[in-house]
Amino acid sequence: MIGTPVVETRGLVKRYGDHLAVAGVDLLVGPGEIYGLVGPNGAGKTTMMKILATLLAPSAGEAYVTGIPVGDDPLEVRRRIGYMPDFYGVYDDLRVWEYLDFFARCYGVPANRRATMIGELLEIVGLTEKRDEYVESMSRGMRQRLCLAHTLVHDPALLILDEPASGLDPRARVELREILRELRGMGKTILISSHILPELGEMCTGVAIIDRGRVLRSGTIGEIERSLRATALLRVDLLGDEAAVNAAREWLGTDPRIADVLGGMSNADGAVRIEAAFDGTPDAQADLLRAMVEAGHRVVGFSQATSDLEEIFLKVTGQIDEETAA
Amino acid sequence: MTASDTVFARPARASAVREFGSSVVTIMVKELRSRMRGRRAFIVLTVYLAILALITYGVYVIVAPNARGITGGGFGGGGFGGQANASALIGQSIFTLLSIFQLILICFIAPAFTAGQISLEREKQTLDLLISTPMRPSAIVIGKLAAALAFVVLMIVAAIPITAIVLMYGGASVDDIVRQQLVLLATALVLGAIGLFYSALLKRTQAATVLTYITLLALTLGTTMLFIFWTVVANQTENGFGVGPPKRAPEQLMYMNPGIAMLDVVSNTEPGGFGGINSTLAQLRGNAPDMNGEVECQGDICRPIDRNGNPIDDVASADSGYWWPRISATFVVVAALLTLAATRLVIPPGMRWAFRRPRRPTGPAPIPASAIVELSEESDR
Incomplete structure (x- = not known):
């Protein structure tokens, strides 16, 4: 300056x-x-x-x-x-x-x-x-x-x-x-x-x-975004009964790059959506998807929650909530 | 020299007064612009003058026939002298009632103009914009008071021609009219300042208005009643009403009473004035013959004395100008103090000290204005 x-x-x-x-x-x-x-x-x-x-x-x-x-x-x-x-x-x-x-x-x-x-x-x-x-x-x-x-x-x-x-x-x-x-x-x-x-x-x-x-x-804004983009939120839609979904959640939980697995809400079209905080590049995301399919999980949707500015904001304020709670 | 340089230049001490003056004028111009626009101001002034004119006419209609009767016109005596006395009586009556009514009207109008001056800005959320300008808070407050008073002064002055009718009849002189004007102006000033003070103190205009009128009642009826009550209580002894010189409440109690000031003015018109009012006013300050009728004699000349042993002069002339100068002066002083207090209240809390302290820059040195402009221009390129 x-x-x-x-x-x-x-x-x-x-x-x-x-x-x-x-x-x-x-x-x-x-x-x-x-x-x-x-x-x-x-x-x-x-x-x-x-x-x-x-x-x-x-x-x-x-x-x-x-x-x-x-x-x-x-x-x-x-x-x-x-x-x-x-x-x-x-x-x-x-x-x-x-x-x-x-x-x-x-x-x-x-x-x-x-x-x-x-x-x-x-x-x-x-x-x-x-x-x-x-x-x-x-x-x-x-x-x-x-x-x-x-x-x-x-x-x-x-x-x-x-x-x-x-x-x-x-x-x-x-x-x-x-x-x-x-x-x-x-x-x-x-x-x-x-x-x-x-x-x-x-x-x-x-x-x-x-x-x-x-x-x-x-x-x-770019700097803040980058500091947060390191962890992406993945949305995975699965077919199958509760046991299959639980198995998928467990499977995801074993991956070291995944910090947290959330959800298990049924969609209208019968799929169950789970969300996972994933620390990795888009390449790693593709590898994860392939591995998941190969492991026999019936994935019908796989996407990264778009992290717009509003979400950044929520994340930043939310993170601090967790930090202060801990 | 760029535009910014002039804005950033610190004003020299010498121009501080001029700056203050121009701030006051700025506020006045704005206030008068919105106040005098449209029909409201015109209607208020017209109604005010119409009421006064009506009172004048009414007094004439009622007093004129009686006055001629009293002073002998009707009894066939009088001649020239009777005519003159009748005329003076009409003039005095008009002057008295006109002055009192004008005082009452001003008492109600003046606070109404100032009781919203600051609180309305708060309610309409314009105060922050105003006090974040570099105008001194005192300039803002004084400008607002001056703008409100400007209109009241206009009303008072516009009524002079009506009052001047009494000069035709006699019974009141130009001096009396000048005194009446001074009392009205001092009253408008103090009531305006009271309204402004409450307006700065309280958040709501309604509350400020109510408190202002309560204060007005306290100053007029309140002091009078307290005076009477005090006097009665002071004169009570264990045996009921006692003997000895009558006591009375301190006269300072009346120093904020505009009514007493106006009565003082109207009771001292030439010639003679209203003896009744006059001796009442004299009683207030204990300068009147009491029931004991004590006298002090020096050789052949005996003069009545009051209970303090001071000689009582002719009642009519003794009190001439005793009350109104004291009350007017009190009003001016109180108005000044209230304006000062209102100024402190306008400054954001916690910042008050900053407006007193001599300017002593600490921390990083200020950047010269030119540097800011240059830098920001650089960053554009």
Whole structure:
């Protein structure tokens, strides 16, 4: 990474009474990155973002935005960030341009630059023709884009966007993604959160998977995927009675590459599906299938459960569950 | 110099005041934009002035015939002097009732404008967006109070022409109208600040509104009743009502009562004013002849003294301007304190210290703004 990170946290902790919302988080986001925070609701994403946006004081640990400690100089930090909360309202009784003008004044943007800047921002978020309409009359997607525009009035280095895509229809999501790409092109660093990993997968340069206030995995999506793909989940559909199925399960259990055999549910078409966690390459999977057939098991289906991003997410959070349970 | 440079540049100390001022103006512009738009503000102002005009007319219709009767017009005596007295009585009556009604209306309107200022932002979830801007919380709070008061001031000032009718009749002077205006403005200020304080303290606008009006009742009826109760209890002895100088509750109890301030103003109009109100006001501070009728004589001149042995001046002039300046000053001070408290409440909990502390960067050195821009541009290529 070149230069000072735009976001840096060290051992960030936020406690609400007994509840640990953020439990020692280290983050490092470099200039120009789009960094995703992914985690289920209540994982601590919003709390972390509020700390960075100087709206909450951490219980312990340090947080820096462009090298400035957020607790020491909140006003200066605020000049460098644009913050979009997960839940927010807009001033209904203002026109779109008045709304942006208001926030531009809040950030001390000089009058001679406000008018042109508002035009540019409306163009970026695609609301140019809504300029004189009341915010009240706008759809949720448009409000979301307007709120995004408001984070940009002071040309901040860092955007903190908390669940910007939540509640949007697929089309609006695509539009939002396009806007974020454009902003990245403008050199903004973006910290974005979502409880849905695929939403971020395509555009993020890095993600941190967060659950219960901890970073479980961080890195690029590819890195996280690779670290997990080592074990694939095989789905094997078998014909035969219970004894035959049990025999197959036992047979699978003897293979050293198989960690766990689960299931035994009957399909509608009479086959029984068992699932096995398999540690090996696709080649090894083919060998396993051949060996299984040769051993006399009546296999009618053999597939690897496609590990999409959502599943990665479930796996990561699930694994930790097991670790903490053990 | 890029756009970012100006945004990132730390404001110099000298421009801090200007920055604060422009923040206040920003909030005011926004508030007034949404408040004054549409018909609501227009209707409120019209209804307010209509009520005051109606009161003025009503007082005239009721008082005019009686006044002529009392001052001799009807008995054929009077002549010029009688005419003038009748006119003054009409003017005084109008001024008195107009002032009291205006005070009552302002008491109800001013808190209504501020009791939702912060809590509505919380309810509509716009507060986070607002306080995550680099505006100082105090600027936000003061801007909101100023915007709410701007409209109330407009109402008060718009009623001056109606009040000025009394100048035609006499009985109240320009000075009286100025005093009346000052009391109204101070009352609007303190009630606005009370509403704003509750609005910052409580999550719900409803709760803030209710508490504001309860406080208003406590300051007006509450203090009066407490004063009476206190005085009665203080005068009770083991033998029932005792002898000796009457005791009374501390007059400071009344320092937050806008009603007393307005009565003080209207009872001191020229000429004479309303003796009845005046001696009541004098009783409040113990500067009135009591039943003992003690006098202090120096040579041939005897003057009545109160129970503390202080000479009592002519009742009408003695209390002139005793209450209203004290009450108005108290209002201004209390309003300032409440605004300060509201400011602290707007700052996110736990961040409060950060707004007091001198800026002392620790940890890694801040990157110059230009470096950020360059770096991010590099990463694009």
